[in-house]
Amino acid sequence: MxxxxxxxxxxxxxxxxxxxxxxxxxxxxxxxxxxxxxxxxxxxxxxxxxxxxxxxxxxxxxxxxxxxxGSLDVAETALATARARSSRMSGTVHIAAPSDLLGEMITPRLGPLLDAGLDLRLHIGGREALYSMLLDDKVHLAITASQPDDLRLASEILGEERLLAVASAAVAERIAEFSLAEGLDQVSHLAYDLDRPLVRTWLDENGIELARLPRITAPDLWVLRSALCAGLGWSVLPGYLTRAEREAGILVEIPAPVSVPRNPFHLVWARYSLRHPRVALARSLLVEAFRSEAPIVVAVKTPGFAPAPPP
Structure with missing residues (x-):
């Protein structure tokens, strides 16, 4: 055998x-x-x-x-990673993620992969497209906000994002004229689509229901951030995506009455792909890049309604 x-x-x-x-x-x-x-x-x-x-x-x-x-996967991955680290690696690794996650969180951490001698090709896609690209060998690694349930895929948590309700100061003041639940329903909100994945997570976490549908939908979180900065309503976005705007006072956080949801994001790969030393090395370096930094801190709940300071 x-x-x-x-x-x-x-x-x-x-x-x-x-x-x-x-x-x-x-x-x-x-x-x-x-x-x-x-x-x-x-x-x-x-x-x-x-x-x-x-x-x-x-x-x-x-x-x-x-x-x-998973013992065979672990053994082959360890062997491939050791082989890659023993000499300068070369070759191309394809990495895919949603555009906002790729631009804000992944790209700034790719330096160690370049230093190791790897060439990188970056791709953009949503969850189902990312899984398909992995299984069709179009990309080697993907970063998603969901954990795959396909036996052919493996994953590891890279970090987590805080989902914050945010708006411009003027919109936040309009919301504050009502009770929080009523204000959120009275003032226009924006979402990724009509299913409102991030907004729904935040509302469910805080026991709030909305009767109205979003006034604006856009399947791009950068577009939603731009609309928020223009004062077009409120929404829920990952904390990393609005940090600079909150620090500059362009956007403010709408404090969560119960808690701020946290959503892990995962590094995903086809199990057999780690047999290739360059892919095993790229995966290892990406994990190290995230683990070497301080963990994300959840914002402290603030009673009442007032703009929360940026973390």
Whole structure:
């Protein structure tokens, strides 16, 4: 039972397909089939039932996958990272994230990757697009505000963002003319889309319901920030995205009556991709870049309604 046979088994198990598993680890489909046949012969039991759309694992395969767990990924990642650090690395790594997260949080931390000799190609996309790019081998690493549930993907928390309700001082004063819940409903609010993902999280955390839909929607948080600075309403944005505006007094925080939600963001990769030393090194350096800095501090709750000072 060789390492390559186990690797092939793990990828067939994850992909439920011999052809996709072969593509993931860079071998031919006949070679993948041969690895599985050899492994089944050694175990004396079939591992997969073949059908028109791929393969279906047997109970023996489920047991074998459970016993291996993530140990094979960990071992290969450690080996690839050590190999990369032992000499100057070269090659290209593709990294993707939502535009605001990429611009505000990721790009300023890419220096160590360049210093290590890597060339970088940056891509922009939403959650589903990012997962698709990873699984289609279009990018090596992605940063998302959600944790993947696909077995073919792995993730690690890089940090967390505080979700702050913010507005211009003039809009905040208009809201303050009412009770907080009524003021938030009376004054126009802005959101990513009609589902209001960030706004809804903040409202749910603080037990507030709105009867009205957002007056402006835009699937770009930088656009929403610009609209807030122009005094077009209030919204909820990640703290990192409005820090400079709050420090300059262009925007103020609307204090949360209960608590400020915190949302982790994740570094995500296709499990098999860390077999490549340059990708393993890029992942390690990105994690180090975030871990070496002070953790994000949650703003202290302020009673009453008054603009909260920037953190």
């Amino acid at each position: 060789s390492l390559i046979q186990l690797r092939t088994f793990v990828e067939v198990y994850r992909h439920r397909s011999l052809s996709e598993a072969a593509r993931a680890i860079g071998i031919t489909q006949p070679a993948a089939s041969q690895h599985m046949a050899s492994l089944e012969a050694q175990l004396g039991h079939p591992l997969f039932d073949r059908h028109s759309r791929g393969v279906r694992p047997t109970a023996i395969a489920d047991d074998l996958a459970a016993s291996i767990g």
